[in-house]
Amino acid sequence: MTPPLAVDTTPRGWLRDLAGGVRHWLGLAAAAALLAGLCTLVQMGLLAWLVAVLINDSRSVASLTPVFVALLGVLVLRGLAQWGQERAAFEAGLRVRERVRESLLDHLAALGPVRLADRHSAALGQQLVEQVEALDGYFARFLPQLRLVMLLPAIILAVVAYLDWLAALLLLLSAPLIPLFMALVGMGAERLNREQFVAVSRLAGHFLDRVRGVSTLQLFNRTRASIDEVYAAADDYRRRSLRTLRLAFLSSAVLEFFASVAIALVAIYIGFGLLGYIRFGPADGLTLFSGLFVLLLAPEFFQPLRTLSQHYHDRAAALGAADGLIERLKQPAPSIPAFATGDSAPPRITLRGVSLAHAGRGRVLGPLDLDVAPGECLVLVGPSGSGKSSLLQALAGFVEPAAGTLAVEPRGPSAWMDQRPWLIQGSLADNLRVVAPDADDTALEAAIAGAHLGEVVAALPDELATPLGERGFGLSGGQAQRLALARVLLSRAPLVLLDEPTAGLDAITEAAIVEALQALRRQGVTLVIATHHPALVALADRVVDLARPPTAEERPNDVSA
Incomplete structure (x- = not known):
């Protein structure tokens, strides 16, 4: 039997306790993601150097074969690192879901049929399947990305600041807008996901009751009315789902807009700086290599933040699911002594x-x-x-x-x-x-x-x-x-x-x-x-x-x- 989960009083605390059990898998996923990000940084540096050398020094392509081989090796290493990240993150999510599902099953068995008599079997099934599955995105995607976003943008910002501190300042000023909108979106997304889980539980129970009683409904000529009731419940769930999707798409559009504006500002600065129209600060020192390298790194600076914003809805879904799972796990169960080992004699x-x-x-x-x-x-x-x-x-x-x-x-x-x-x-x-x-x-x-x-x-x-x-x-x-x-x-x-x-x-x-x-x-x-x-x-x-x-x-x- 799976050891019982320590049920924290809050969804965030409960998810934090679950994360402690897969800390090494989450760390491995974050380390692999960081390695992939460093490979991307090296890749962009090699590309910028190749373009600058080919244009400024007029060197032949054949003479640059070692650099192309190095670039190919970086691409292979980056692919392996991304595979390792996905594998470790999947393992973390899988182990958490297995642990929660086994603990939930053990708790339901301990509660017994009497304490569960007032709970619809469809709602219990929905908790065991959909609400447990909703935890996967939080542990497999959001948490590894949260650790990555603390490190990789800082490394990229340091490289950009070394090349051009003004471009780094532009990136630094625009970066806080993404976490700000993520927090604003999360306030509503968590509530919507919680309501959506309640709605789908009711829909499952409503539909199952109608299927079980179809013979009685036919005898009393109530099949058409029951179909209309199921349609109304399903339509309510559809509206709630579209409301959640609308919020997700709207937030993603806003975040992409601010990231695109920041990248465009960096591109304009580099373009005018290379043309000599900007002579402020480090603009005079821009070269084709440094300018192109900074321009290639600008999207990579925002990419971890953009990815985190995409997975922020996984966090909202997990918090909504955790709320219902905690309520079930905190339901008091009778204290039954363990079975005697070996062949049990008549008691x-x-x-x-x-x-x-x-x-x-x-x-x-x-x-x-x-x-x-x-x-x-x-x-x-x-x-x-x-x-x-x-x-x-x-x-x-x-x-x-x-x-x-x-x-x-x-x-x-x-x-x-x-x-x-x-x-x-x-x-x-x-x-x-x-x-x-x-x-x-x-x-x-x-x-x-x-x-x-x-x-x-x-x-x-x-x-x-x-x-x-x-x-x-x-x-x-x-x-x-x-x-x-x-x-x-x-x-x-x-x-x-x-x-x-x-x-x-x-x-x-x-x-x-x-x-x-x-x-x-x-x-x-x-x-x-x-x-x-x-x-x-x-x-x-x-x-x-x-x-x-x-x-x-x-x-x-x-x-x-």
């Missing part, structure tokens, strides 16, 4: 004064004292709302007790099954391997047989490779339940939690599930079942009625339904 469960509460509902269960022996089959009964599902969620580690202590020792993996099994779009085998990715076909077939689903699978055209739609589309309710039970069998979890596993099923399917649970009992698995069905109650070693929960003074054998 002993101990509850002392445990109370459970939900936001907006207050206390839903407790205080409760309960002991479950290893390998015991405990059945929870009681009217709806008595806290059966909440207790199972606490045993699974999805929620923490509001009061009291709950111990599951040893804490190993647990299997969960309820009346609405979670099935993914994929084959039957894919749905089984969710709990055991390395399971072979023999293990899958054994689990299918244990869940009494063998005849159903054999009748399918592709058997285990038969594709299923989202939420098990293609299977009946009973078949989906038995597939979920096969997944429980395949997991070999020492603790199995079942929430109304036979609700709404026919007698034949119910009997098949009961028989499979009897096989689990014989294996010594600890079973905790919440149910109203007599067939499941008959399995129990002990029945606990949560309408009258046991206390510490009562012996287990004294508690009955």
Whole structure:
């Protein structure tokens, strides 16, 4: 498991902490970029010298072959340096995205389905994909360029000042205009990117809800209205995207304008100085070499600043994404002890004064004292709302007790099954391997047989490779339940939690599930079942009625339904 990220209170601080983990890659990218910039400086110097020599000294091209070879070598070295910069920057962005995505997945797993019940799956998917990907430009492009812009323009300015201090003064006076406009643009771009991420999350959830409910919409003749709603949401996102692009293009045009004006001023000064119309300061000392060299270096002086301004929108996008990611990572998760190493034995469960509460509902269960022996089959009964599902969620580690202590020792993996099994779009085998990715076909077939689903699978055209739609589309309710039970069998979890596993099923399917649970009992698995069905109650070693929960003074054998 990836170590949890230290979540700073601000997006800038959080991004700074992430940058610390890839500092060496960012330094390597900046060093390679600086080498490429120095190669460009040498290249421009060689070009200016070649032109000056060919024009002033009338030397033959053949006599300058060594210089041309040196120029070619500089070009090759510059290309290699640029490749190294791109490679190191890509590696920095990749490692940051991997770390953030793994930490986010670990945090979502720690939160569990109960704490994420009010979060749309489309919004979570958008965070895992788009918002994490939005960090790439900040680390792969903006940060290396930020380091480069601190060094290369200063080196070029020093060379220009050595050749002509007045030209260097013109460059120095115009340079601050670019960072100034970058800061002005960044004030609005960060806000627009944050709003855009919120809008696309809502759009994804809106569209997914309509797709999932398309059958209901058709039954009530609401398909046209739902299409119009999706169109309106998409059009709102389009407008927000165009607003962000408009700001980006406008800022780039302004920055290019000021850079072009500064370069033009330098060109005018050099031209008139070489013609003898300017005799102020160092203009009298201008030569064809120095003038051409300064003119060639003027665009290179602004190039790092212009590139940084282009990547400044990557910074705004990263800050907007970081705002949502920080909010998710700071959501408190239950403190669950680590799993015991090695083969986990059936656990002993101990509850002392445990109370459970939900936001907006207050206390839903407790205080409760309960002991479950290893390998015991405990059945929870009681009217709806008595806290059966909440207790199972606490045993699974999805929620923490509001009061009291709950111990599951040893804490190993647990299997969960309820009346609405979670099935993914994929084959039957894919749905089984969710709990055991390395399971072979023999293990899958054994689990299918244990869940009494063998005849159903054999009748399918592709058997285990038969594709299923989202939420098990293609299977009946009973078949989906038995597939979920096969997944429980395949997991070999020492603790199995079942929430109304036979609700709404026919007698034949119910009997098949009961028989499979009897096989689990014989294996010594600890079973905790919440149910109203007599067939499941008959399995129990002990029945606990949560309408009258046991206390510490009562012996287990004294508690009955």
